[in-house]
Amino acid sequence: MTIEDRREREKRELHELILKTAAEMFRKHGYEKTSMRAIAQAIDYSPGTIYRYFKDKDELMFAISVNGFRIFYQYLSVVRHIDNPMERLQVLGRQYIRFAIDHPAYYDLMFIMPDPIKGIGEGEHWEDGHRSHTVLVDVIKECMQEGHFKGHDPIDLSLMIWGQVHGILALYLRHRMEMYTDKKHEVLLNDALEAFNSIIRNS
Amino acid sequence: MTIEDRREREKRELHELILKTAAEMFRKHGYEKTSMRAIAQAIDYSPGTIYRYFKDKDELMFAISVNGFRIFYQYLSVVRHIDNPMERLQVLGRQYIRFAIDHPAYYDLMFIMPDPIKGIGEGEHWEDGHRSHTVLVDVIKECMQEGHFKGHDPIDLSLMIWGQVHGILALYLRHRMEMYTDKKHEVLLNDALEAFNSIIRNS
DNA sequence: TGCAAAAATGAACAGCGTTCACTAAATTTT
DNA sequence: AAAATTTAGTGAACGCTGTTCATTTTTGCA
Known part of the structure; x- marks a missing residue:
């Protein structure tokens, strides 16, 4: 038993x-430079x-992106202690942006890069x-209970709001804001x- | 002279x-499949x-993306005949989305793919x-003249609105909407x- | 027709992700 | 303890990529 345990370990x-x-390596040098050969060499295999x-x-x-989502969820979790749902929604957006700026390589991998087709929306991972998406939908529903967003569908709203923060971040991370020269992009x-x-x- | 003309032609x-x-080839098969060798073979060079x-x-x-922007601008140009600026802004958004859905490969190349660093925001091309960005900023300014978006900066607003439409499109084109199963994504x-x-x- | 300039070639380079016959090590069986 | 079996690791090789450049072919002119 103990011998098999060691093997599995x-x-x-x-x-x-x-x-x-x-x-x-991915975080430091990005996707392109992180080749399978380079990874192998780094760990002497x-x-x-x-x-x-x-x-x-x-x-x-x-698998790396799963790590990213763990960190991501931590960023979003700071809104838990905010009682007012509308304020919680706004801080959620700010935290979303903060994560993307703190971890651009992760954000790119998680939300921008070509998807691996794999079971991205299934299984114990993910x-x-x-959870992160549920946080958004839940806070929207709470906002609606307080009378906000009257006449709208929370699902539509969740894509709208997610799309809003993702959009400006995607333009930023992929350098599509070159025509904005007045302020620092951040x-x-x-x-x-x-x-x-x-x-x-x-x- | 005429001989040199022919050569240049x-x-x-x-x-x-x-x-x-x-x-x-790019439009049909996407970026990955469009290799330099494949292009050469297609034209027998x-x-x-x-x-x-x-x-x-x-x-x-x-150079291909310049083509894309020409088509893009045509899509946006249908709003010219709309007098009411706020309505013009809304149709602009719809046309933006229409372009992305009609020409996903172009949209990806123009707004999502890793930038070529090259003079993307300069020169006679582009x-x-x-022009397309100016259309957006102008219509926003007109909206503000009619009393909309009070207290906001038109530049901030232009990135916000662009980011909104780009965001939902980027999530759509990169298949990040798998958790939305109720409606057809379009x-x-x-x-x-x-x-x-x-x-x-x-x- | 001969010659210089321009254009086209395609082998070669260095890189990539991936596979697989093979060696080496570890474990189990005799 | 030795032999057999299972497992782990190897690294050359395959087919692909973008790109370069010495070489060949084509072109235009004297």
Whole structure:
């Protein structure tokens, strides 16, 4: 028994070593530079070994994104102590942006990069992904209970609001804001969100 | 003279043949499948030849995106005949989404893909890009002259509104809407936009 | 017709993700 | 303890990518 336990532990450890190393390289140097060969070299294994632990690069990247969603969910969780739902919604947006700016590589992988087709919306992993979305929908519903967003569907609203914060972030992270030269882009980002916030506050 | 004219004409023609072929392949099969070799093969030239007409793949893709922006601008131009600025703004959003759904490969290249760093915001090309953005900013300013969006900066608003439509489209095109299973995504897209429209209508 | 300039070529380079026959190590069986 | 079996790790090789460049072919002119 104890011998089999050790084997499984070793497997888990190597699995995690690959994952952590890949995540770190990815965070530091981005997707392109993080090649399977480079990861293998970083942990002193041959490239083929990685494929005993991850089916392909997509699966590895998906596993990394699960890490990302864990951190993401922590960022969103700071709104829990805010009682007023409308204020909670606004802080949620700010925290969303903060995460993306603090962890741009993760955000890109999680929300912008070509999807790995894999079971992205299923299984025990992705918990934090679903949870995060639920946080948004729930706070919207609470806002509606207080009389906001009258006549709208909370699902439509959730995509609208998610799309709003994602949109300005996606433009920012993919350098599509070059025509905005008046302010620092990070400032503009927040100003655009605050404009949105102040508009929905009275809705 | 006439002989040199012909030579230049031939050069322009091959330039355009490469461009059109690449654009078509790109539109049909996407970025990944459109390799330099595949383009060369499609026009019965060797791979090296393309590099006499385009510095690298980035430059070729940029040239294709210029085509995309020309079409894009045409989509946006249908709002010209709408007098009421607020209504014009809303139709602008709908046309924006229509373009993205009609030409997803172009939209991806223009607004989502990793930027080619190149002079994306400069030079004689990109005219339609700047023009399109000006259309948005102008209509916002007109809305403000009619008393809308009081107390806001038109630049902030332009990023907010652009970000709104871009956001839901980017989530849609990159398949990040899997948790929305109630409606067809294209319908949800429009519903989210209409929710946004109805909210800003009273602002 | 001969010659210089321009254009087109395609092999070669360095990289990528991925596979798989093979070696080496660890574990179980005899 | 030795042999057999299972497992882990290897790294060369496959087919692909964008790109370069010495070489060949084509072109235009004297």
